Amino acid sequence: MERYRTPRPGTPHPRTRRLRAALLALTATSGLLLTACGAGGGSDSSNKSSDGSHKGFPAPAAPTAGEQKGEDRFASPSPTTDYLSTFALDVDTASYGYARRTLAEGGRPDPSTIRPEEFVNSFRQDYERPDGNGFTVTVDGARTDEKNWSLVRVGLATRPAADGGERRPAALTFVIDISGSMSEPGRLDLAQKSLDTMTDRLRDDDSVAIVTFSEKAEQVLPMTRLGGHRGEIHHAIDGLEPTYSTNLGAGVETGYATAVEGRRKNATNRVVLISDGLANDGDTDPDAILHRISSARREYGITLFGVGVGSDYGDALMERLADKGDGHTAYVSGQDEARKVFCEQLPQNIDLTARDAKAQVAFDPATVAEFRLVGYDDRKVADDDFRNDRVDGGEVGPGHTVTALYAVRTRPGADGHLATATVRWLDPDTRDPHEKSGELETGALSDSLREASPRFQVTAVAAYFADALRQGDDRWRSLPGDPGLGELRDRAEQLAKKTEDKDVQQLADAIDQADREQG
Numbered sequence: 001m002e003r004y005r006t007p008r009p010g011t012p013h014p015r016t017r018r019l020r021a022a023l024l025a026l027t028a029t030s031g032l033l034l035t036a037c038g039a040g041g042g043s044d045s046s047n048k049s050s051d052g053s054h055k056g057f058p059a060p061a062a063p064t065a066g067e068q069k070g071e072d073r074f075a076s077p078s079p080t081t082d083y084l085s086t087f088a089l090d091v092d093t094a095s096y097g098y099a100r101r102t103l104a105e106g107g108r109p110d111p112s113t114i115r116p117e118e119f120v121n122s123f124r125q126d127y128e129r130p131d132g133n134g135f136t137v138t139v140d141g142a143r144t145d146e147k148n149w150s151l152v153r154v155g156l157a158t159r160p161a162a163d164g165g166e167r168r169p170a171a172l173t174f175v176i177d178i179s180g181s182m183s184e185p186g187r188l189d190l191a192q193k194s195l196d197t198m199t200d201r202l203r204d205d206d207s208v209a210i211v212t213f214s215e216k217a218e219q220v221l222p223m224t225r226l227g228g229h230r231g232e233i234h235h236a237i238d239g240l241e242p243t244y245s246t247n248l249g250a251g252v253e254t255g256y257a258t259a260v261e262g263r264r265k266n267a268t269n270r271v272v273l274i275s276d277g278l279a280n281d282g283d284t285d286p287d288a289i290l291h292r293i294s295s296a297r298r299e300y301g302i303t304l305f306g307v308g309v310g311s312d313y314g315d316a317l318m319e320r321l322a323d324k325g326d327g328h329t330a331y332v333s334g335q336d337e338a339r340k341v342f343c344e345q346l347p348q349n350i351d352l353t354a355r356d357a358k359a360q361v362a363f364d365p366a367t368v369a370e371f372r373l374v375g376y377d378d379r380k381v382a383d384d385d386f387r388n389d390r391v392d393g394g395e396v397g398p399g400h401t402v403t404a405l406y407a408v409r410t411r412p413g414a415d416g417h418l419a420t421a422t423v424r425w426l427d428p429d430t431r432d433p434h435e436k437s438g439e440l441e442t443g444a445l446s447d448s449l450r451e452a453s454p455r456f457q458v459t460a461v462a463a464y465f466a467d468a469l470r471q472g473d474d475r476w477r478s479l480p481g482d483p484g485l486g487e488l489r490d491r492a493e494q495l496a497k498k499t500e501d502k503d504v505q506q507l508a509d510a511i512d513q514a515d516r517e518q519g
Contacts, residue, residue, distance in 0.1 A: 007083035007365035083365050084383040087376040089156065089357040089394030089402045089423070092322065094308050096122040096462075097331030098315055099469060100506065103513040104333075105311060109469055113315045116466035117375030117404065123458050123503055125401040127157035133353040134158070135396075135423045137438030141408070142446035142456060144481025148369070150445055151460055151481075152406040154361060154421045154438075158353045161399035170202070170350040171223060171264045173209040175255035177275035179246035180214075187309045188242055190332065191274045194342040195237045201343055202226050207267075209258050210236050213251025214243040215281055223262020248275060249283035249292075252304075252321070256293035259302050268350045269300060273321065274307045277314025286320035301428075303327040303352070303395050307341060323378065326355075326395050354425035356393035359404065360386045361421045367414035367442055374405040374463050374479065389426060389433055396425075405463050407479050410442060418442050449481070454498050458507070461492050465511055485515040 095118035099109040127138045138155035161167075174195065182188040199208065204227030210220040221236045255271050263269050283289055296302050304325025306318045309332055322329040330345070332338040358381055363371050385391040396402065410418070422437040446452040449460055465488055467479045483491070492508035495501075 007363050007368050007371070082383060083363045083368070084360060085363070085371065085373050085406070086358060086360040086381045086383045086386050087373065087404070088379045088381055088392065089354075089359060089396055090117055090328065090376060090379050091121055091394070091396060091400050091402060092118050092319065092328045092330070093122045094118060094306070094315065094319065094329040094331035096466075097333060097337065098308065098313055100510045101311065101331075101333040103510050103517065106517070108514075108517055111470040111472050114466050114470040115319075115375055115377070116463055116470075117379075119462040119466040120375070120403045120405055120459055121401070123462060123507070124455070124501065125155055125157065125403060125459075126453075126455055127155045127401055129157050130159050132159060133427060134425060134434055135354065135357075135436050137421055137423055137436050139419065139421050139438040139440040140444065140446075140452075140456060141418075141440060142449045142452040142460070144449060145483075146480040148409050148412060149480035150408050150410060151449070151463070151479075152371075152408045152419060152440065153456060153459055154359065154404040154406070156359065156402040156423050158396055158400050159398050161397075162351070167268075167351050169205040169207070169264065169267045171207045171209075171259070171262060171267045171269045172346075172350075173211060173223070173255050173259040173262070173269075173271045175211045175213065175251050175271055175273045175275075176240060177246060177248070177251065177273075178212045178214050178240055178242050179278070180242055180244055181246065181276055181278050181310065181312070183242035184310060186311070186333065187276060188240060190309060190335070190338050191307075192237050192240060193335070194332075194338040196234055197339065198342040198346065199226070199230055199233050199237065204228075207262065207264060208233055209262050211251060211255045211258050212240060213247055213254065215245045215247055217247065217250040217254035219254060219258050222258065223264075245281040246275075246279050247281040248277075248279035248317070249289040251275075252289050253292055256296040256302065260296050260300060263300055263302070268352065269302045270305055270327075270350070271302060271325070272305045272307065272346070273318075274309065275314075275318065276310035276312065277308055277316075277318040278310075278312065279314065279317060284317065286317060286324055290321065290324040297326055301355075305346070306330075307332060309333075319378075326392065328395075351398055352395055352428040353398050353400075354394075354396045355428050355431070356389060356391075357396050357423060357425035358386055358391075358393040359402075359421060359423045361404070361406070361419055363408070363419045364417045367410055367416055367418050369409045369411045371406050371408045374407060375466070376404065386422075386424060387433075389431075393425070403459055405459060409480075415442050418445075454495055457491065458495050458499070458501075458504055461488055461495065461511075462507060464488055465507070465514070469514065485511055485518060489515055 095115040102109045128136045130136050135156045141150050141152035143150045206226050207223050209223040212218050212220050259271050304327035306322040306329040308318050330341045418440045420439050424435045489511040496505035
């Protein structure tokens with residue numbers, strides 16, 4: 001189902017919007033049962049950052065307490081005439097990592113595992129950073145080769161990650177899959193090496209607990225301070241051996257119980273799930289698994305970080321667990337990626353800078369004919385729930401950037417205000433709400449993608465690549481200005497040389513593998 005929207009001139013009355021949202025929610029409920037870590041800003045004229053909406057243009061919709069979502073977040077909604085696009089922030093990258101591994105092994109990723117936002121968010125950006133908690137907002141764009149169509153980038157950035165001595169201490173509960181499938185090289189052995197290295201790099205006032213699971217779950221190590229006990233922790237890690245089936249539900253439940261028991265005040269408490277996601281025993285439904293530990297993640301603010309491993313990987317289950325656990329996922333296929341995730345990202349980004357963060361982009365119906373958000377399909381939030389702080393958003397830490405890309409068709413000859421992007425989040429300590437906005441004018445659009453900043457171009461290449469990989473799913477049309485895999489590869493090669501970024505070179509390599517496989 002195509003997900004383009006046509007803005008309607010004029011602002012619908014809030015009561016009308018709410019009624020429409022309620023009717024949509026009722027329809028969805030009646031008819032469906034669904035389960036369940038910086039450099040591309042544009043020129044200074046490309047966006048304006050402010051704490052409010054564009055003068056004369058309607059502010060993002062205010063909610064009514066208790067309203068339901070207008071659309072089911074896991075359904076494929078029909079196009080609407082709304083000018084708003086609202087979604088929960090997401091810093092996951094697992095989809096891109098798993099796609100790269102599949103292509104490197106000569107396979108083709110299943111289109112259902114392709115989440116474009118995770119491709120886009122896998123690359124550094126150069127957005128301006130805030131001094132404290134919260135976000136900066138960058139909005140820029142470039143015209144494509146297809147008439148009247150542009151790509152518009154909304155970039156959100158948190159403060160840089162603090163040095164190791166400046167952050168609050170961490171209490172990390174590692175929930176480790178030791179089922180039989182984890183015996184494959186590059187799974188449990190990779191996790192053990194990474195955890196050993198990470199143990200040596202964590203601070204003395206950090207704490208670690210270890211829970212393992214196969215057909216049942218077991219607490220191998222209670223919450224233990226690193227200082228004076230590193231040898232004990234190493235011993236526990238090195239003694240892990242693969243056994244039988246995968247009762248992931250029991251592992252998560254025991255992991256959260258261990259995290260609650262060892263919870264530390266004034267520390268970051270987090271569960272880190274390491275698994276191939278191939279649950280085959282006990283409860284395998286993510287909603288049911290996390291329903292049993294909902295009080296731990298809500299009352300104590302214990303978030304879930306999922307680390308996927310293995311050539312055969314249960315992507316959907318791990319991704320849903322992270323979403324429902326107010327966390328995010330990453331995928332590792334080798335030592336370099338494992339070192340990055342365990343030894344750089346996790347220790348540096350233990351803190352949270354924002355809870356329940358959501359973004360809302362308001363397109364001006366006077367200049368925009370239609371638009372589509374690229375990805376974030378399972379992170380949709382009803383427009384009227386943007387300021388409803390009881391509705392879950394995304395948890396984001398320091399050093400992160402979040403990028404959302406839109407395909408936008410402007411009206412012929414349109415000139416003036418194009419869009420206002422607003423991010424709303426709760427302070428991680430006080431839970432006080434905050435907002436920040438940025439704007440884009442049509443005159444600030446680059447005349448072509450090749451004239452845009454290098455990091456914008458990397459963003460576009462990553463999005464086009466994801467779009468190509470999920471072709472075959474009839475719900476999606478190609479992005480406007482799609483150059484094809486051959487030209488995408490050439491652009492990525494040029495950008496890798498220009499940016500001197502090995503991650504961009506890896507992108508070029510992956511595109512080349514997909515092009516050769518397709519040929």
